[in-house]
Amino acid sequence: xxxxxxxxxxxxxxxxxxxxxxxxxxxxxxxxxxxxxxxxxxxxxxxxxxxxxxxxxxxxxxxxxxxxxxxxxxxxxxxxxxxxxxxxxxxxxxxxxxxxxxxxxxxxxxxxxxxxxxxxxxxxxxxxxxxxxxxxxxxxxxxxxxxxxxxxxxxxxxxxxxxxxxxxxxxxxxxxxxxxxxxxxxxxxxxxxxxxxxxxxxxxxxxxxxxxxxxxxxxxxxxxxxxxxxxxxxxxxxxxxxxxx
Numbered sequence: 470x471x472x473x474x475x476x477x478x479x480x481x482x483x484x485x486x487x488x489x490x491x492x493x494x495x496x497x498x499x500x501x502x503x504x505x506x507x508x509x510x511x512x513x514x515x516x517x518x519x520x521x522x523x524x525x526x527x528x529x530x531x532x533x534x535x536x537x538x539x540x541x542x543x544x545x546x547x548x549x550x551x552x553x554x555x556x557x558x559x560x561x562x563x564x565x566x567x568x569x570x571x572x573x574x575x576x577x578x579x580x581x582x583x584x585x586x587x588x589x590x591x592x593x594x595x596x597x598x599x600x601x602x603x604x605x606x607x608x609x610x611x612x613x614x615x616x617x618x619x620x621x622x623x624x625x626x627x628x629x630x631x632x633x634x635x636x637x638x639x640x641x642x643x644x645x646x647x648x649x650x651x652x653x654x655x656x657x658x659x660x661x662x663x664x665x666x667x668x669x670x671x672x673x674x675x676x677x678x679x680x681x682x683x684x685x686x687x688x689x690x691x692x693x694x695x696x697x698x699x700x701x702x703x704x705x706x707x708x709x710x711x712x713x714x
Contacts, residue, residue, distance in 0.1 A: 471501045472523045473710065476514060476537065477530035480507040484674060484699050485528050492707075511536045526558045526710040528569075528703075531645060534596030541566040553599035556706045567709055570600035573702030575607065578670060581693060582608075585666050586639040590615055592656045593644035594623055597672055601641050613637060615658075626657040634662040640685075642671040647679035655680035665689035674699055 475485045489503035506517050511533050518524065518540075529537050534553040538544070541554065544566035548554045554566035589605055589612040591598050598614070605612045613633070614623035646654040663669075669685035674696040682692040 573698035598643035663688035
C-alpha cells in the first residue's frame with residue numbers, strides 16, 4: 470500500500486483528503502491511501518514520519534508552509550526563493566520540497582486576466598501569499614502587500630484609498646478571513662471603490678462565495694474562488710509523487 474497525506478492544523482474540513490480519496494475510487498487506484506495529519510505543533514511531525522515509514526509524499530497547508538522547510542533535505546529553486554512549501558516527496562528517506570500552489574494559482578488566474586490588470590494587491594503576508602507573489606513576478610505584474618499592520622513590505626488596510634484601488638485592479642485574498650465557519654469575516658478593503666474592471670481572487674474555496682467575493686460581485690467585479698487552484702495543485706502533487714527520479 471502507498472501512503473500519502475496532508476499536514477496542517479486544523480484539518481476538520483480538508484479538501485485534499487476527500488479529493489484524493491474520490492480520485493482513487495474514480496480511477497480504480499486500489500493501492501493508495503491519503504490521510505490527514507492534524508498536528509497542533511510542527512514538531513509532532515517527526516513522530517509521524519517515524520511511525521509512517523511507508524509515507525511517500527504529503528501536502529502542507531496552514532499554518533506550516535514555512536515551518537516545514539526545517540524538515541527538508543532539499544527543495545526546488547522556487548521553494549528556496551519563496552520560503553514556502555506545500556508538497557513533499559519522500560524518496561529513500563529523503564524529503565524534497567516543492568510548491569504546487571504556483572501551478573495551481575497561475576493556471577487558474579490566467580484566463581481571467583485583462584489588459585487593465587496591470588497591478589495587484591496581495592491581502593495577507595503568510596505562507597499562502599508566497600505562491601501569489603512568485604506567480605505575479607513571473608507574469609511581470611507589480612504588486613503591493615496589504616496587512617493588518619503596516620511594515621516595510623506591506624501597507625495597512627486603513628491606507629487603502631481611491632488612488633490605490635484605481636491602479637491596482639487585481640486583488641488576491643491570501644488570508645483565511647471568510648473561511649468556514651467564520652463566513653461573515655472579510656478583509657477590510659474599501660469595497661465601495663471596486664468597479665467592473667476589478668478582479669477578485671480568493672484562495673479560499675469553502676464557502677464557494679466568501680463575503681470578500683460577494684462584496685466584489687455586488688460592485689460588478691469579476692470573481693473566482695480557490696477551488697480550481699486546489700484541484701490543479703493536487704494534480705501537480707500527484708504528478709510529482711509518481712514521476713521517476
